[in-house]
Amino acid sequence: MGRTEKDADKTGRLRRELLAWYAVSQRDLPWRQSQDPYAVWVSEIMLQQTRVAVVVERYQAFMARFPTLVALALAPEQEVLALWSGLGYYRRARMLHKAAQFVANQHQGNLPATAAELRLLPGIGAYTSAAIASIAFGERVAVVDGNVERVLCRLEGWEAAGKAGGAVLARKIQGLADELVDPERPGDFNQALMELGATVCLPRSPQCLVCPIEADCRTKGEHKVASRPKMLSREVAHALTVRTGHLPGQAHREVLLDQRPPEGTVMPGLWELPTLKEPQVPEEDLRMTVRHAIMQVNYYVRIRTVFEDDVEDLTVAAGVRRWVPLGEAGSMALTGLARKVLNRAKLLAAPPLDTLTSGRR
Numbered sequence: 001m002g003r004t005e006k007d008a009d010k011t012g013r014l015r016r017e018l019l020a021w022y023a024v025s026q027r028d029l030p031w032r033q034s035q036d037p038y039a040v041w042v043s044e045i046m047l048q049q050t051r052v053a054v055v056v057e058r059y060q061a062f063m064a065r066f067p068t069l070v071a072l073a074l075a076p077e078q079e080v081l082a083l084w085s086g087l088g089y090y091r092r093a094r095m096l097h098k099a100a101q102f103v104a105n106q107h108q109g110n111l112p113a114t115a116a117e118l119r120l121l122p123g124i125g126a127y128t129s130a131a132i133a134s135i136a137f138g139e140r141v142a143v144v145d146g147n148v149e150r151v152l153c154r155l156e157g158w159e160a161a162g163k164a165g166g167a168v169l170a171r172k173i174q175g176l177a178d179e180l181v182d183p184e185r186p187g188d189f190n191q192a193l194m195e196l197g198a199t200v201c202l203p204r205s206p207q208c209l210v211c212p213i214e215a216d217c218r219t220k221g222e223h224k225v226a227s228r229p230k231m232l233s234r235e236v237a238h239a240l241t242v243r244t245g246h247l248p249g250q251a252h253r254e255v256l257l258d259q260r261p262p263e264g265t266v267m268p269g270l271w272e273l274p275t276l277k278e279p280q281v282p283e284e285d286l287r288m289t290v291r292h293a294i295m296q297v298n299y300y301v302r303i304r305t306v307f308e309d310d311v312e313d314l315t316v317a318a319g320v321r322r323w324v325p326l327g328e329a330g331s332m333a334l335t336g337l338a339r340k341v342l343n344r345a346k347l348l349a350a351p352p353l354d355t356l357t358s359g360r361r
């Protein structure tokens, strides 16, 4: 099978998985009940720089008072600003009002139907024009916001660029988004990708185990982002090895843990996952990637599932190594990283004991 065919398969699968997930998992938000271009426009402007919970509250009052574009155009500016109260960034309200008056005068009250024409209106940029055109008019244009950027970077294994490479990365992301957007349902696809970023592929703790596109994702966890000025970046890898053990009368699962040297200076005596000899993990063996910050260092930690028989060959020998029943692991003095990984893999029965390892690896 040629590369092009393989890529087309992946794109088709990704669209199907994402749209199916969105159909059952999308949040019930008031603006999703309407495809009226005016309603989509108002919600998209409100959602810029404002939390969804605040928008839900203000959107309904705003739409009740200004149910149509013409009603908004005819209202005095002070009233529009009053209804915008709580949303902040009042310039958005002024621009929205101005654009509504322009559309009422120049377009008989009908919003233009393409992203290119929408961009000519005051206050409507690349993101908003693509959102309105795809959601309300079904135009095949991709929407790229911060959530989409993050999901696509992780999907492809791209590192977020610093200032210098930002424009190149932005073009790559836009190119991929254009390629992926579903030609039949562009509005739903765009919303699904944004929803995935907002609810599953979260910046700090992505929920990869319930992610509909996990099988095609090259990162499966946090991706490398440009470090803050003084932050350093390190790459390490650990083994996640689980087996079935036998206590008298019952089978249970155990995880392999190493104890850090009790006489050492860094996290003495804490338990961690065995360290892999090689920090690079083949893509097919990658279980997840975790970003873990300690002091001035961002650790990008690759976790590989290792079979019991391979542990000796693949990991660095430890002083004390123990098979620990999963039911017991949660109450041990784990490093913060080990706890994070076991939690994310849904292997810890006990709730996190942050007090034991707070702020430490």
Ligand code: SF4
Residues within 6 Å of the ligand: 151, 154, 155, 200, 201, 202, 206, 207, 208, 211, 212, 213, 214, 215, 217, 218, 219, 220, 221, 222
């Ligand atoms: S698998 Fe994880 S990192 Fe990849 S897209 Fe899904 S939630 Fe994001």
